[in-house]
Amino acid sequence: MTLKAIWRMRNDPWIDNGLELFGHIVEEIQKQHPRVVQVRWEPEALEITVQNMQRFVELLDDALRQRIAITVFYMAERKGEKRPDLKPFVGFNQQPPAQHPPTYQEAKRREFLQEVFSFPASQGRGEPKSCLLCGERINSDSKKLTLSVYPFVTKIRALSGARSKWSGEGLSGFTPHPIVCPFCYFLGSLVWAD
C-alpha cells in the first residue's frame, strides 16, 4: 500500500532543523532503495511517498541507529574497556535511559517509528487536542512535550509561552504535561542526532 505524506515546515528553528535532517536521511535511503521510498522537497514541505512501509521503517531504524552511534555518543575508555558514552550536552543526558526519547532507545525505536508513520490512523480515546507545536489535532495518548524534544520550553513561566498562557492580566495556567503530535516529537528528538 502506498502512503503519501506531506511534512510541512513549521517555521520553527528547532523542528524545521529536524525536518531537514529527516529529509536528508530519507534521501539516503531512497538512493539505495528507490522502490521503497521516494522523497521530494517542496518550497515549504517535504513530500514522502512510501511504497513498502514495513521495509521503510526497518531501513529508517537502521539509518538512525548508525547515525546516532556517531553523533550522540563518543567512545570513552573506562577501566581499559572502550564503551560508548552519551555526549554531555545532549538534552536527555541526565535522564535515565528508559526515559530517553524512543528515537534513541534501541528496544523502542522501531515501534515508535511505526506509530509515527501510522498516524493518524490509530485513534486514541478521549477528546482530540491540538499539538502545541504545529496545531495538528492529536490523540489524548500522544507524547508528552519534554525539554529533550523541544529545548526552548522551560519551567520558568515568563520565558515559556508553551507552558503558560497570557490571560490578559498576566501569565497563568501552568500546564504540567503539554502534549505534542508524533511528528513534532519525532523531529524534535531527531535534532540531537544532527
Ligand SMILES: [Zn+2]
Ligand atoms: Zn505537531
